[in-house]
Amino acid sequence: MAARKSTGTSGVKRKRESSKLEQKGLKTKTRRTSAGDQEEDPQTAILHLESQILESRRHYNNIATLLHSAKQYGTENERAVLAAVALCRVFSRLLAAGDMTKSKGMQESELVIIRWLKERYKEYQNLLLEQYLRSETAPTQSVGLTLLMRLVKEESQAQKDYHWKQGPLYRIVETILYQPEEDSIRDEFAEKYFKEYADVRFYTFQSITSLLGSDFEEGERRFVSANSLSLLMMLNTVPESKEDMTNFFSGSLKKSNDLKTHKEYAQQAWLSTLRSGLNKDQRKAILSVFDHQIAPWFPQPEMLMDFLTDSYDVGGATSLLALSGLYYLIRVKNLDYPSFYEKLYSLLDEGLLHSKHRSRFFRLLDTFMSSTHLPAALVASFIKRLARLALHGPPAGVVVVIPWIYNMFKMHPACTFMIHRETRDPELKREIEEEGMEDPFDVDERDPMLTEAIESSLWEIEALQSHYHPNVATLAKIISEQFTKRSYNLEDFLDYSYNAVSNGHSCVYHVTNFSSFLMWN
Known part of the structure; x- marks a missing residue:
């Protein structure tokens, strides 16, 4: 029995040694x-x-x-x-x-x-x-942005009192604002995060305000401001209620969930950008979307008055767009701006009817003068001034002025005295016929309420009835006819060139609709 036990034990030992060697060899082989x-x-x-x-x-x-x-x-x-x-x-x-969080009672080794x-x-x-994120290749930048935003999310969810400014987001925004203007990472950030998530948008506003409040050299400030403007301009919708802010990147909502506070931070970001220095093209880009992309962000729209006034002083199309912004604040936000029509009147200069922005001007002018509550004296000044400009304007400009004046007379009947004023005193009438009379209209007066245009007459339109261009002469006669048409659609006359007026057929047809005015065709 002892021999068997010994033999069995010996056999087992040899088997185990063999197994260990095999396993050791296998592990070594696997590791290699x-x-x-x-x-x-x-x-x-x-x-x-x-x-x-x-x-x-x-x-x-x-x-x-x-x-x-x-x-x-x-x-x-x-x-x-x-x-x-x-x-x-x-x-x-x-x-x-x-x-990665410290707690009380931790050992020094921890x-x-x-x-x-x-x-x-x-x-x-x-x-x-x-x-x-600063790489020269777009795919690498995209990887960097995705990973950094993942860290933002993890940090905000891991900490109850998370400070966004101390996390990666502030530095992400800073890096993006320092990238070249044509860099694509700004677009990716805007599309994936800034426009999509209310909390990211909220703290991005905060970051922009803080960054633009830092000390910069003048050139550097303009560079960062331009990128900030580019980022903000990508927001093409403005939340109107809490229901519009239901998508959040993290669980840390707090202030970012409050619509009023949200817009206050947006207002600060916009003001910081607007005050950092803008060139003419940037101003025009802002003013072009002012009504629906910028002003609705402002809980205090009066804060935009300085920007609009400064933009008006730039001149040209920028001035006109600035007035459009002011009109929006007056009409929608009920702000008072007494000198609005005075500034508008000052744009009626000798170059207006020759300007490439003529169509845009008349579209906006038609809107500005649409209220039936405007004083007759003010409306008369605009009518008279444009009639005077038409005497020296190109045919394509004159064919816009005449139907516009017709529409103003229909909307403001008190101004029709300018075309129906007669002198009943025979002696005075004879004197006027022999010696003429001085036009009471003061062409140099800047205030449209003080020009005395309402006391004048539209002899300019009668003069246009003898215009060298037969189409213009025909169009001018509509003021002498009965006002049987309610009004004209100004869009039908805005985009005519000199050649279009020379061809004339559609232009006169739109204006008249009277058989007598179609005879010449």
Whole structure:
């Protein structure tokens, strides 16, 4: 029995030794194969390092290894991007688990680890901001932005009292504002985050205001301001109620969920941008979308008055667009601006009917003069001034003035005395016929309420009935006929060139609709 026991034991020992050797050889072989695969396959190597970090703190040094790989972009592009993405997953899990947060009663050894992790986390953020987000290639920038915004989300969800300004978002906005104007990363940020999420939009407004409040050199300020303007102009809709702000990037809502506060921060961002210096083209771009993209953001629209007044002083089409903005504030926001029509009247100069902006001007003028509550004296000044300009205007300009005057007479009947004024005193009538009379209209008066145009007559229109261009002469006769038509659609006359008027058929047809005026065709 002893021999059997000894033999059995001996056999077992030999079997176990053989098994250990086989296993040892197998493990050694596997390790070598795996190492070879890792050298050939960056993804496997990166995933292996990441899994080790998540398994045990003993492998936290792998974070430094991954950081080193992520910094090698340009020489080992694929491995660098894979390492950057892996680090994002690692830090996201550490943030969610609270492994980077200090608490009371922690041992010094724990605090040392947390400090080290925070240093690596800061190093990682700097890498994404300075190397990836500032890259010259759009795909790398996109990777950097996506990873940084993932960190913003993880931080805001992990911390109850999250301070957005101290997180990555502020630096993301700063980096974007310092990028070249044609850079595509600004568009991507706007489309994916700024326009999409109410909280991101809210804190971006805050970041813009803070950044533009910093000290800049003049050239640098204009550069950052231009990028800020480009970003803000991408917001083509304005929330009108809380129901319009239901999409949030994080769980940290607070002020960003309040519509009034939301618009107050938007107002501050816009004012900071507008006050940072704008060129003529930028002003025109802003004024072109003023009514629906900018003014609705302002809880205090009177804050825009200075900008609009300064824009008016630029001259040309910019002045006209500025008046359009002022009119919106007067009509929609009930703001008082007594000198509005005085400024509008001052735009009726010798170059108006020759201007390439003539059509735009008359469209807006038609809107500005649409109220039936305007004083007759004021309306008469505009009628008289345009009639005087028509004497020296091109035919294409005159054919706009005449139907516009017709419409004004229909809308403001009190002004028709200008075409029906007769002198009943025979002696005075004889004197006027022999010697003529002085026109009471003061062409040099800047205030349309003081020109005495209402006391004058429209002899200019009668003079146009003898215009050298037969089409203009025919059109001018509508003022002498009975006002049987309600009004004319000004759009039918706005875009005629000299050649179009020379061809004449459609132009006169739109104006008259009277058989007597079609005879000449």
